[in-house]
Amino acid sequence: VNVCSRSCLHEARRDGLLDWRGSVINGDARALSAIPDSSIDLVVTSPPYYRTFSDEQDGEDSANIDIEAWTELIAETLDELYRVTKPDAKVCIVVGTAKTSSDDRTRQFDLSAHTYTHAIEAGFDFVDQIVWQKPTYGEGGGERPLFGSYPYPPNLLVVQNRELIQFFQKHVSEEDIHRRIRPEPGSERREASKLRKDEWKEWTQSIWEIEPGRFFKYRDSFPRGIPHRLIRMYSFVGDTVLDPFLRSGTTAV
Numbered sequence: 001v002n003v004c005s006r007s008c009l010h011e012a013r014r015d016g017l018l019d020w021r022g023s024v025i026n027g028d029a030r031a032l033s034a035i036p037d038s039s040i041d042l043v044v045t046s047p048p049y050y051r052t053f054s055d056e057q058d059g060e061d062s063a064n065i066d067i068e069a070w071t072e073l074i075a076e077t078l079d080e081l082y083r084v085t086k087p088d089a090k091v092c093i094v095v096g097t098a099k100t101s102s103d104d105r106t107r108q109f110d111l112s113a114h115t116y117t118h119a120i121e122a123g124f125d126f127v128d129q130i131v132w133q134k135p136t137y138g139e140g141g142g143e144r145p146l147f148g149s150y151p152y153p154p155n156l157l158v159v160q161n162r163e164l165i166q167f168f169q170k171h172v173s174e175e176d177i178h179r180r181i182r183p184e185p186g187s188e189r190r191e192a193s194k195l196r197k198d199e200w201k202e203w204t205q206s207i208w209e210i211e212p213g214r215f216f217k218y219r220d221s222f223p224r225g226i227p228h229r230l231i232r233m234y235s236f237v238g239d240t241v242l243d244p245f246l247r248s249g250t251t252a253v
Contacts, residue, residue: 024252029244030076035084041239043081044230044251046094046222047074049111064100071114077244078115078122084242087176088169090234091124094132094222096163112164124168132226133209134161165208165226183236193236203229227251 025034049065081091095111116126148157171177183190195203210225227250231241243251 024246024249030073030080032080032084032244035242037083038086039240040081040085040242041089042231042235042241043085043089043091043093043244044227044241045092045243045245046247047077047111047115047245048247049096049098065098065109067098067100067109067114070098070111071118074115075118075121078118078124081242081244082122082124082170085170086180087172088180090127091119091168091170092230092234093119093166093168094163094226095166097160112166115166119166119168123170125171127167127169129167129206130165131207132163132165133207134163134212135209165230189237193232195232199232203233222247222250224250224253227253 027034047070049070078091085091093115095115097108097110099106099108101107112129120126146157146159149155183193208226208229210223212223227243231251235241241251246252
């Protein structure tokens with residue numbers, strides 16, 4: 001894996017020294033200028049929940065989401081993903097809920113609803129979704145419960161220990177889809193991509209119970225099991241897979 005800045009990448013590509021595939025690009029998910037049009041076979045990603053903050057918040061220590069800035073980030077990224085993906089390519093997005101709190105009000109946002117809206121506006125078709133159920137007791141994959149008004153009504157809080165994996169597809173035309181190159185029947189590449197029967201039966205269920213992974217001492221909300229399954233399900237060996245947000249690099253592993 002090559003790690004380089006956007007300027008470094010452009011220079012290397014210009015001089016014929018580096019293919020952008022197999023690279024970690026230090027850039028912006030909203031401006032994927034290093035990636036050519038219609039070149040990506042599959043997208044697997046999980047956007048950051050607390051990536052943007054309003055001026056009224058306390059910076060990096062705040063758990064509040066700036067929902068307007070977040071939806072703008074998602075909308076611009078999805079527009080770029082539509083450009084770089086091939087016809088018929090899948091875009092798999094793992095997303096949950098986020099909240100914003102003030103002295104007198106707490107609001108929870110279903111981020112999957114915003115992702116769905118902007119994916120459709122970008123031109124994608126909604127294909128399916130899977131519930132990722134985290135086998136944990138507390139919020140965010142931890143063991144600490146949310147008390148709210150416990151043990152009394154009326155403001156007991158629900159622990160959000162599940163996220164959605166949303167599947168979108170780039171449909172341009174039937175002609176473009178049929179022109180997309182697939183491994184020939186009986187080829188080594190096609191056979192290497194074949195799922196076992198037990199994998200197929202387990203992975204096509206609408207609920208996945210997967211333990212959150214860990215990134216150093218922190219729980220990683222995007223464990224290796226999720227991109228592993230999605231890449232196996234929706235790409236052939238040798239296809240090009242993109243994670244525009246990368247985060248802890250789980251997809252690249």
